[in-house]
Amino acid sequence: MTRVSEQSSFHAINHAVGKTKSRLEDLQLKGSNLKRVQKPSDDPIGNTELLSIRSQDIDNEQFGRNISFAKAQLAFTENAVEELTNILSKAKELAIGQASNFYDADIRKSVAKEVEQLKKQMISIGNRRMGNKYIFAGHKNLTKPFDENGKFLGDDKTTNIEVSKDFFVPISFSGQEVFFPDGETKMADREPKLPPAPKINGEEVEEPKFEVNRTLASEDQITTEKAQRNIIQHIQALEDALNTNNPEIIQGLLPVIDKDMDKLVQIRTTIGSTINSIDNAFENIEKTKLLNAEYKSKIEDADVAELFTDLTRQQSTLEATYKASAQLMNKSLMDFLR
Amino acid sequence: MGSDLFSIGHSALSTSKKSMATTSHNIANANNENYSRQRVTTESGTPISEGDYVVGSGVNIRSIKRTHDALAEKKLNNSISNHEFNKERTDQLTQVEEIFNEINSEGMNKILNRFFNAFRELANQPENEVVRTMVRDNAQLVVKDFHRINESITRVKEGIDTKLSRSIEDINQSAEKIAYLNKEIIRLENAGGETGDLRDQRDEATRLLSEYFSVNTYEDEKGQYVVNIANTGSLVAGGAVNRLKAGKVMGTSGNGRDSEGKVDIFFEAQTNLSISDNLKKGKLSALVKTRNEDIEFLRGELDELAHGLAKSTNAVHRRGFANKELPTDQNGNVINDGSAGVVTGINFFKEPLAKDRAAEYIELADEIKGDLNNISTALAPNAPGDNRVAIAISKLQHEKVLGKGDTTLEEGYLKAVGKIGLTTAKTKIDTEQTAGILAQAKSIKQRISGVSLDEETANLVKYQHSYDASARVIKAADEMFDSVLGMMR
Numbered sequence: 001m002t003r004v005s006e007q008s009s010f011h012a013i014n015h016a017v018g019k020t021k022s023r024l025e026d027l028q029l030k031g032s033n034l035k036r037v038q039k040p041s042d043d044p045i046g047n048t049e050l051l052s053i054r055s056q057d058i059d060n061e062q063f064g065r066n067i068s069f070a071k072a073q074l075a076f077t078e079n080a081v082e083e084l085t086n087i088l089s090k091a092k093e094l095a096i097g098q099a100s101n102f103y104d105a106d107i108r109k110s111v112a113k114e115v116e117q118l119k120k121q122m123i124s125i126g127n128r129r130m131g132n133k134y135i136f137a138g139h140k141n142l143t144k145p146f147d148e149n150g151k152f153l154g155d156d157k158t159t160n161i162e163v164s165k166d167f168f169v170p171i172s173f174s175g176q177e178v179f180f181p182d183g184e185t186k187m188a189d190r191e192p193k194l195p196p197a198p199k200i201n202g203e204e205v206e207e208p209k210f211e212v213n214r215t216l217a218s219e220d221q222i223t224t225e226k227a228q229r230n231i232i233q234h235i236q237a238l239e240d241a242l243n244t245n246n247p248e249i250i251q252g253l254l255p256v257i258d259k260d261m262d263k264l265v266q267i268r269t270t271i272g273s274t275i276n277s278i279d280n281a282f283e284n285i286e287k288t289k290l291l292n293a294e295y296k297s298k299i300e301d302a303d304v305a306e307l308f309t310d311l312t313r314q315q316s317t318l319e320a321t322y323k324a325s326a327q328l329m330n331k332s333l334m335d336f337l338r
Numbered sequence: 339m340g341s342d343l344f345s346i347g348h349s350a351l352s353t354s355k356k357s358m359a360t361t362s363h364n365i366a367n368a369n370n371e372n373y374s375r376q377r378v379t380t381e382s383g384t385p386i387s388e389g390d391y392v393v394g395s396g397v398n399i400r401s402i403k404r405t406h407d408a409l410a411e412k413k414l415n416n417s418i419s420n421h422e423f424n425k426e427r428t429d430q431l432t433q434v435e436e437i438f439n440e441i442n443s444e445g446m447n448k449i450l451n452r453f454f455n456a457f458r459e460l461a462n463q464p465e466n467e468v469v470r471t472m473v474r475d476n477a478q479l480v481v482k483d484f485h486r487i488n489e490s491i492t493r494v495k496e497g498i499d500t501k502l503s504r505s506i507e508d509i510n511q512s513a514e515k516i517a518y519l520n521k522e523i524i525r526l527e528n529a530g531g532e533t534g535d536l537r538d539q540r541d542e543a544t545r546l547l548s549e550y551f552s553v554n555t556y557e558d559e560k561g562q563y564v565v566n567i568a569n570t571g572s573l574v575a576g577g578a579v580n581r582l583k584a585g586k587v588m589g590t591s592g593n594g595r596d597s598e599g600k601v602d603i604f605f606e607a608q609t610n611l612s613i614s615d616n617l618k619k620g621k622l623s624a625l626v627k628t629r630n631e632d633i634e635f636l637r638g639e640l641d642e643l644a645h646g647l648a649k650s651t652n653a654v655h656r657r658g659f660a661n662k663e664l665p666t667d668q669n670g671n672v673i674n675d676g677s678a679g680v681v682t683g684i685n686f687f688k689e690p691l692a693k694d695r696a697a698e699y700i701e702l703a704d705e706i707k708g709d710l711n712n713i714s715t716a717l718a719p720n721a722p723g724d725n726r727v728a729i730a731i732s733k734l735q736h737e738k739v740l741g742k743g744d745t746t747l748e749e750g751y752l753k754a755v756g757k758i759g760l761t762t763a764k765t766k767i768d769t770e771q772t773a774g775i776l777a778q779a780k781s782i783k784q785r786i787s788g789v790s791l792d793e794e795t796a797n798l799v800k801y802q803h804s805y806d807a808s809a810r811v812i813k814a815a816d817e818m819f820d821s822v823l824g825m826m827r
Contacts, residue, residue, distance in 0.1 A: 003786070005790045006788060041760075045756065052447075055447060138721075140720060159724070160729070332792060
């Protein structure tokens with residue numbers, strides 16, 4: 001026979017009630033916000049996974065913003081390039097008309113006026129701004145890239161931004177590329193590519209090696225580039241030839257304008273394919289978001305059915321404990337000695 | 339013969355009365371957790387020979403003893419030490435864990451991410467002033483959160499130090515009480531007195547000590563009660579107390595943190611020898627362990643994180659050029675004549691001097707605080723649209739910059755949070771387990787020593803009956819006496 005004393009039964013009741021109650025409290029807290037993980041120790045591994053998924057979510061949110069930004073800027077650029085193409089085709093029509101000896105100097109002068117207008121339109125497109133930045137100015141995007149003579153003052157740099165982890169796309173096209181059909185722009189250069197990441201060895205961070213798009217122009221390159229003419233200057237040449245009534249030059253300009261138009265079409269194709277790859281990236285991000293949400297819920301959300309079954313079970317356990325305790329505590333030998 | 343009846347009746351009467359008094363004492367202490375029930379043991383009186391017969395001479399009280407099991411008591415003390423260790427550790431770690439809990443709120447991980455994404459946004463629009471403000475605000479938040487965590491950790495550490503100092507008072511008081519009781523018990527026992535209640539009080543004081551550290555108790559060959567702090571030395575020996583003291587040990591080692599002075603525990607008689615690390619189980623060693631291991635680990639990780647972030651961000655940022663226009667010559671070459679101030683080689687955070695305390699000292703560089711244009715995004719001068727440095731900084735998020743170049747900032751942080759979560763979870767499980775063991779040990783002790791009211795009620799009735807009967811014996815003796823006296827008339 002085990003001896004039972006007042007204190008031992010008191011402790012037994014206390015321990016039983018306390019244990020059940022603390023479990024119940026825990027379950028009730030989880031039931032109140034349906035989260036399984038309330039603090040790191042509830043699920044240490046799950047907690048760190050949760051945090052890193054959240055990081056991914058924040059990153060993806062930013063990539064989403066980057067995507068809309070990139071798309072807006074690319075669409076804006078495409079629009080400008082399209083307008084340029086239209087102007088060029090108009091100029092080409094005029095040039096074809098004036099290439100024969102059919103018209104005289106007076107008519108050519110009036111056509112020249114029309115061409116001059118076209119040229120001004122092109123310059124204004126070249127100086128087009130999105131917000132406060134000139135889209136065709138390369139990295140010097142706070143200064144006007146074209147002067148009134150159509151001379152290019154910007155640089156040949158493009159801007160890349162990250163639209164999903166480690167996936168970079170160009171969002172700006174320098175005037176050097178768009179307006180200079182002879183410029184050596186390989187399409188391969190335009191392919192989205194990874195920027196070199198800075199390497200860090202122990203303490204010191206190695207200098208990040210950036211691929212400079214083109215080495216700085218050497219002396220003779222500068223001279224050849226100066227000699228190189230851009231689209232605006234081609235139209236200028238057309239205007240000059242019309243003014244000086246020189247059909248040979250006008251004829252000579254026709255293939256040049258054709259080449260200009262080819263170049264613009266090529267650029268529009270590039271923009272289109274870039275937008276395509278951005279759309280793909282966006283789809284991937286959306287997919288990741290979904291998967292992450294599902295995974296996150298698996299880690300942090302309580303299984304409602306299980307939770308409430310547990311809750312009910314603990315509640316009835318507590319009630320049973322109460323009943324048993326009440327019977328034990330209320331009975332005493334005294335009751336029977338009267 | 340009649341007088342014998344009187345004396346037997348009297349001995350029975352007084353024994354019953356004494357037994358009833360003891361039963362009442364038991365009932366009175368039924369709810370006193372530290373009380374051991376007492377029992378009156380009796381023996382029959384020395385028989386007297388009367389001619390050819392030997393007749394009993396009644397009853398004597400041999401002793402009043404408490405019901406006590408030394409082994410159960412030791413087990414109880416042991417489980418108290420174990421449980422208090424886990425409980426205190428859980429309490430402390432829960433506080434620490436809460437500092438890193440960002441399940442329902444903002445925390446370092448999120449803030450660090452925002453910081454890098456702010457640079458990503460800046461890469462979209464390097465020429466945009468508003469985005470620069472956002473970058474600086476986000477960086478400021480990172481700095482603030484490093485300071486918040488560092489301060490919170492320091493507060494927990496200071497709390498532990500205070501708790502250690504306060505515990506010492508409690509411990510010394512209990513030790514003094516045990517020494518006093520030791521003397522009283524010996525004095526009373528020499529005088530043949532009963533010492534059950536005093537022994538209960540002494541056990542209670544010993545249990546209190548067990549909350550702080552694991553104790554060994556024994557009675558030496560001279561019958562002196564000794565309390566040893568396990569693994570260190572004796573705290574009480576008979577009437578002598580070896581008092582403890584808590585205080586700061588100044589500059590014991592070259593380590594920067596130690597010279598701040600953390601609270602250590604030592605014997606008053608031996609102030610140069612800290613016993614903090616020798617203590618086993620109990621609250622004290624839980625406090626010391628949490629402070630010296632868990633908190634130190636977290637501070638180290640945090641410093642490493644702050645150091646890695648500041649160093650790597652600075653290294654990339656220094657390569658960049660501030661958003662300032664430089665004059666150029668006719669060929670378009672940039673002239674850096676210093677007229678625009680410093681334009682490159684600018685730090686983003688104040689360059690940390692050492693890993694130690696990096697989280698405490700991390701701060702934005704004055705250049706960045708003073709002028710938003712000093713946030714360098716470009717890899718070349720005069721290029722407001724150049725975002726390459728901003729991109730490179732945002733890429734540091736996934737770059738392995740910590741340790742030997744094998745851990746990213748996020749991995750480093752999550753490692754620390756994961757470890758503290760795991761330790762806390764394990765301690766919680768341990769606490770639940772030791773709570774069960776403690777309840778069991780308590781109940782074993784109470785089953786042996788505790789008062790059962792039913793039992794006492796039965797005893798009361800029993801003694802009452804024997805009292806009644808004894809009174810009747812005296813009455814019978816009286817009547818017998820009367821009849822003898824009546825014969826004389």
